[in-house]
Amino acid sequence: MRHSTYKCNNGCPVEATLEIIGGKWKGVILYHLMERTYRFGELKRVMPGVTQRMLTKQLRELEADGIIHRKVYAEVPPKVEYSLTDVGESLRDVMMMMRDWGRNHFGL
Amino acid sequence: MRHSTYKCNNGCPVEATLEIIGGKWKGVILYHLMERTYRFGELKRVMPGVTQRMLTKQLRELEADGIIHRKVYAEVPPKVEYSLTDVGESLRDVMMMMRDWGRNHFGL
DNA sequence: CGGAATCCAGATTGATACTG
């Protein structure tokens, strides 16, 4: 998914939203962050199959879109925590609705 | 977005839903079909920028996922109408939620 | 630990031309 410059396909608000949350791993990432703050390594562990490269990339995009916050601790070894911003938090209803539909439609 | 074989990334229901509606043009297509039935050419006209090839492909995927229905009229020249199935209709709340979020977040 | 940089194969997409 070529990345959103806040330019919306055909002025469609649905597409605009999908540009933000439609990335390959963004659903899972946000789904986890809805629950609590996660460290990079933790996210990687709860997302079997994701590569370090992709996880980083998706997190950076979500950060650029103002959905998540990246907090770097000045420690050795490094520690980075990811959490939802207020904007990210405002996606909760959307996420829960998608979750419910997914559960009903498949049998998750 | 590689296509769903109803196999869900990490068993995450959010990702499962995104696999269905997250395709490049699926948001816009569904957004229009929420309103009424459309013919192929009509959809093409209301979606500036989509190519015939891509529109066909996305419609076929939505059809395969049971979201939309394709009705072919035995006429010359050909006439094909696309409409929501019951399953597609069940996505209405999800779509409206994404639309609302998009409107609020951007100023659409 | 949490990345960044590089390389590359394969998937996606666009352009164009053709058809029942």
Add this chain to the structure above:
DNA sequence: CAGTATCAATCTGGATTCCG
């Protein structure tokens, strides 16, 4: 009208290596 076929260009994601 509503596609299909083909080819080229682009984009994506995975593997690997290195680094503070």
